[in-house]
Amino acid sequence: MSVRFRLRNPLKTARGLGSAKSGTEHFITQRVTAVALAVLSVYVVGLVLSWIGDDYATIRATVAQPLHATLLTAFVIAAFWHSKLGLQVIIEDYVHTPWTAVVAQLLNIFVNVLAALASVLAIVRIALGN
Helix, strand or coil: CHHHHCCCCCHHHHHCCCCCHHHHHHHHHHHHHHHHHHHHHHHHHHHHCCCCCCCHHHHHHHHHHHHHHHHHHHHHHHHHHHHHHHHHHHHHHHHHHHHHHHHHHHHHHHHHHHHHHHHCCCCHHHHHHC
């Protein structure tokens, strides 16, 4: 029987193909960051609303408290990580030119890491009093 008329494909030709190696991990990580953001967003919105009418020194003193600095840092990290994962999926699904996809993925990583580092650095500087 020729290869054209086979109804079954040998397993060895299918191994190592597709997203079966890391797709589940990506899916779970995106869902975990979404849940973390749902919880932390309630905290951040409440914190920002509590600042209405406060002056700069009061807000800075609030951010400098260890609990607030820790939760704000967790929010920033979860937000940019979730952003990176979401944009990665969009690029993989909708950008079909290989070199454009590579450039977009690199920009996605670079921008999200740079923004996350800048945000965490700002929180740490406020928390340490600089």
